[in-house]
Amino acid sequence: MAKSSPVRDAAPDTVWLARGRYLGPDAEDTVRRRLRELKSEAVIQDLFEPDGSRGSGGPATSDDPDGSGALGDSGHSGEASTEGSRSFEARWTVADDVVVRARLDLGATPGQDGAQDWVLVAEADRGWELDWPSPATVFWPEDADSPWDHDVVGGLRFRRINPLPSDDRALKRLLKECARHTWGIHVVIHEAMTTGERGLRPLAPLLPPSLRHRIVEHRATPEQFQVVNWALYDLGVRVPRGGAVVLPAVPGGPGVDDNSLSVRSVFLDGSVPTDLIDVVRRRAEDPGPLPQGGEEALGALREQWHLTTLEEELVVARRQVAAYAEALEAMTKSRDLYREAAELAHEALAGYRESFGALPSPGQEPSRKREGFSLRGLARRLGEGGEKRFG
Template structure:
């Protein structure tokens, strides 16, 4: 994969990038990544390779999806949170494996699997609070803080065991771990829509709606589903609405741009070919700097010869005043070499 650290950070999420952020409650989270999961995936050849930057609690992994497309991913841990950014060589497809599963074990009771908004779990069902004020506060946090796609589903009637299964399990792999499903009981419809009013969205009775933020030029109606049958059948209209929403260009949330920049500019898990390319670029930069130094030396020599000729001519003419100082000399050879190496350092 071509590494392009000089590409400017975008303001919207590029089509090649997949991002997620969550909370972990496990003090041994790094051990889970290091020993339990990444190593096993490498042994099973699910991923090509991984490495840990232990001083920064950063993990890098690379793998291939269809047609040999390479994916590079970086997961950074803090005391309670993790940020995962993956970038592919082509625009991301939702049926590709979720990058989450390349780092974390996908256990049903995983302690790492929690949205940044405490208490919400992607891929599961989150029951709305009974208190309408609590519901509104939670929605505010979802809209402002979460990187996940939030869907509110209203149960027209109390579903049976089949209807209580998460709808996320029916989503494409690349969406399943980025969607939080909020369930409203039959009697909560009025309170839920009161809480949603400030976001200019409403959930239909027995239907669903995707929470904002919405890109400019789009309305909530485009991502509203009139009926969701909670009978175990595939909710095609809801899957379509979520997929269309996820595919829209979205402004990068707080912290997202920094994570993307870190992936692109601090990536260290190079293949042999990439390492050789990097060394060739280094040699080219040295050659350029040495060539500049040689040209600088020649310029100094020419300038000195011209100055001596001018001084001799002036003395022969019997002039009493010294000539005007020559134009500023070019940078020294050492400066030329240093500048060349600094350019390579910034690029690599």
């Protein structure tokens, strides 16, 4: 009997999540340079690299000449991370006063020379707005040549057009892997005719800032119309001829046709595809459950966060004091209730003894006189009864 997949928690509306792969050996230095640049420009408030995340023998930064681990101004010390991984924290504000806390984790990718997978999670003090700056541009440079914007499946790119494979089975396998394992929002566009130069403009730059680095754009040639819908059948969506479809967060299953995620026509003539952008926005605002691994990434951000202000630490301390006081009050109340119940039990026992006399001690059975059975005595009683009756 097949085991059902565990139900994952819904993604909080305050959270921005992304996952990708950096193709190159210098991911750590790239992140450090970017964070220092934004700190010097006052774009971010503070930054930090936990001690243990660098691993033994890791290079010291210019802000940390003795290798103690602090990348920014924070005085906190970090817990050790998973061996071979690196963690970076950054804090900034959006919309004047909304605080954003973000954490980037880098990990070695087995079997790929120098490549590293990365996970980026950011959380704001209120619901995330798509028009806010992308957290990806806080940790990664925005230049097009930087190799950080690869998806973890199939070498796909976030900021470019990804032609679908010409092989039918490879196409179906790729889209199925995208639906299962990536954290991005995947858009499949069918080209109704051969696309000119203006039609090769990627969708990402036209989207709100917080969506530009979460979109994976696939292009199907005019001849791939039938095969791409064959590949999408199991996901419960269908791309119209000359239109587009956004892959669902939770596949609907074979035979289901979710028209709310499709756009009938996309004009690849350089104009802004307003309808498609609206569908992508709706999909982003209703992300569904956290992706596999997303709950752990969010937990690491919340539980291992270092860049706290004195005011925030005071708030946390007050919450802890209040929690301790509540627990102590509950314990005291429980003790008083137990004492009151014990006193009532003693009073009831004393009243019982006054009414019925002394009770036997535990284990001692009350003595009772047992009368023996005698045939002679029975015959005598029967005889006396007969005399009375017939005499």
